[in-house]
Amino acid sequence: MHLPPALTTWFDAQGWTLHPHQLAMLDRAHDPATLLIAPTGGGKTLAGFLPSLTELAGGYQGLHTLYISPLKALTADIRRNLRRPVEGAGLPIRIEDRTGDTSYTQRRRQRADPPHILLTTPESLALLLTYPDAAKTFAGLQRVIIDEIHALAESKRGDQLMLQLARLETLSPNLRRIGLSATVEDPPALARFLSSKAQVLLADPGPDPDIQMLVPDVPPPWAGGGGKYAIPAILEQVKAHRITLIFHNTRAQAEIFFHNLWLANEDALPIGIHHGSLSREQRERVEAAMVAGQLRAVVCTGSLDLGLDWGDVDLVIQVGAPKNIKRLVQRIGRANHRYNAPSKALLVPANRFEVVECQAALEAVMAHTLDGEPRGTGPRDVLCQHILASACAGPFDGNALYAEVITAGPYATLTRRDFDACLDFVATGGYALRAYDRWQRLMIREGKWTLRDPRAAAVIRQNLGTIIDIETLKVALKGRGAPLGEIEESFAATLTPGDTFLMGGEVVRFSGLRDLTVEVTRDPGRAPKVAVFNGTKFATSTELSDRILRILQQPNWPELPSHTAQWLTHQREVSRLPHPDRLLVESFPHDGREHLCIYGFAGRNAQQTLGLLVTKEMEALGLDPLGFVATDYATLIWGLEPLQDTALFNKARLQDGLETWLAGNAVMKRTFRNTATIAGLIERNNQGRRTTGRQATFSSDILYDTLRRFDPDHLLLAITREEALRGLVDFGRIEALLDRVGPRIDLLRLPKITPLAAPLMLEPGVVPIQGKGRERLASDAARQLLRDAGLA
């Protein structure tokens, strides 16, 4: 395939030369599926569109290409970027975007008269496919381009999208697929996700990044996050560069850091903050200021991981251990968004242990190893939603839908039996007691599955999507109403008037709740009570943990700052350093209590689960555990009696505990809520009325308990279990750990606390062992309140 002359002329006039991988996309234009892996700034989006522009140059009737991006903001950006060559070369191509922000009239028109190229998100596409006229809209579709496909593949959005592509291919059998990505740990696996016929095209990866650890004069603290100690050094770096992005792992940390940064910012350098909890207006202001070159630095979180071109960023600083190499590489790529120029990045460990993790991450980046868990099979709650959505579009045949679903990569191994269970759930609720024979949602009419009540389609459409937001409340200044951002509802519930927290870098005081809005006043004088809004807690990846363990086995550490090397040497003298093929367990008395430290290096979630399971066993052994704390590397348990042997580190025994513990755990309830929402049991929206999070949480817990009592084999409980095990519970990593170390478990009895265990004492997030304790806590508090009020 050759570029149309008008486009060649326009490229020449701009002085643009196409990269080899861009030309290769034209050569492969007729392949059924191509996964292009090219570095950030390598023009991969244009490469994806070249075949479409070429085919469309001679005129076309109807929708030709669908472009899907994980970010709404990206679609608008791509539309602007794409219109330049199209308009410059005078090509007869109409390009529009369609997202949740697109007006109702425009969306309606797009269905009747679609553009040649439609830019959208998986959620908007899901919605488009539920309309009865979808078959007409997509009949002539030739190509679909999926940008940042690795980001979509990481979540259920990817599973949903692949089901949609299967549908699109039914509607338009000639459809060709293009996947675009910059950071992929396993290209063949991602290609299989895209299509069974996909070929991989690897572009020149460009030069290695210039990446180092920032080592300030002061050593990092022993525990905690945030990187406050490094602020003076970071400000020096900001001064020495044009624009710096300062990434944090959580929104709360970004807020606190930003606050402290401004307290130290004596030169009043223009620095902004950007994260997902801030209001859209606020974020757009920062984005605009950045593009206009008015900012010298932006403190940010994952909200800036992907996509948009942010002007002249020439330095990326990652504060806190990156936890995941792929994300780090992606963030580094935000600097020097130009092809063939090395990106410059600095890592700032937030505590002593993270020095080692940052070193491990650095080495991984230089060695070009990326991490990532292999994808599981397609989740069944997403399939339930897909079945329900299919019914909205019109009557369907069960056999045909099954045949279509298994052409989607993630569902290739789905059995007919599992499919039928999902279909039954959607139709009747899938209850052991066949209660809804009369009121079932889907019923068979003339051999096809149909919505019993066609009016239900409107509500089903409103509840599509696989992204479960943590319920949040808007924060606004009292009396003025302009929103500052959002906080988690559960955090809002802990606030009492007068409490202060950080929002957009300023300290605000809670004055009350009005119409689901948190009203605050500015209160610059006070020390804030920390905001715990939804910063995702990432667990350190397996690849990174392995590298850390290997570093710990070195005879010495010339590459590490001396404070950290000395700390590790000291640990080796008084105890041992954790070994990749062994499990180190230290037992020592400290501060009048017995302590047990388990260096599993299994990531935060698995270490937390390990803490719960081990303390449960210890309770049974009469060792009276009192509490524990878990990090990505270790679990520290304290109690009254020391552990005598390692018999409890037994897979079967821990698994047993898991069965009983898991069922009643809050992690399960939260997982159930997400599953039940995606599968359509709980409605997020009903005719425009959003059920408030508190109500939803309340009822989903009760639904969970009811199902567990009366219908323990229900499909949703099976899905919930499966999800929890690979998600928040992460028992898989505990199993992998126990399999790896086998009998090589070293229980060391030591006279006092060890250098490696000491920082854990300072970790926040202590889990008290529950029992009668919680009831006592509540009743003590009740008594105190009555006394204070003079009522008792």
Add this chain to the structure above:
Amino acid sequence: MPYLFPLGPAQLQALPSGALFWADQSLLVVSDLHFGKSDRLARRGGALLPPYETRATLMKLDRDLTTTGARRVICLGDSFDDLTAAGEMAEDDSLWLTRLMAGRDWTWIEGNHDAGPVSVGGTHLAVLRVAGLTFRHIASPEPHEISGHYHPKARLPGRTAPCFLMDAARVIMPAYGAYTGGLSCDDPDLQALMQPRALAVLTGATCLARPMR
């Protein structure tokens, strides 16, 4: 453990289940059972919730009747999620309810969900007065009154639960049914109904009293 308190001439017990027991009258009071809620949602084309809530509620009621040995029962309204639900109760649930009602003096107070006669036995009334106390669905200014309707809920550290609201003049009962949301006792409507020194008594494993405000 129940919570014991006086209202006018009566000595009453708030039970951890959310029922109220008046021992002198051998009288058990429950409110807002909302039988058939999942069925009504399904009928209206909504989500198909687990259809077990009627059974869960009956199980709880059965236990309270056995423990207290009450001879007399008052259901304070919204016993059925709507009148159709009352008519279409599943057969085994309906038999179970009949068994509980047998030999007991049983009164259904009308609620906003189930106004009008329902097709189950027992006495159907808008208001009932017993030995100095008044029973109705929605609170009125009348003193010594027991009502339901609002599904009040309150918080303590570690627990958010349906609660009784009580002061010298009235008791507002928690919802007894399984699928019933709740209204925080901070709500202005509830605040306006209750006196300044009102108590919230949380249901759960034991009854816990705290000041309402």
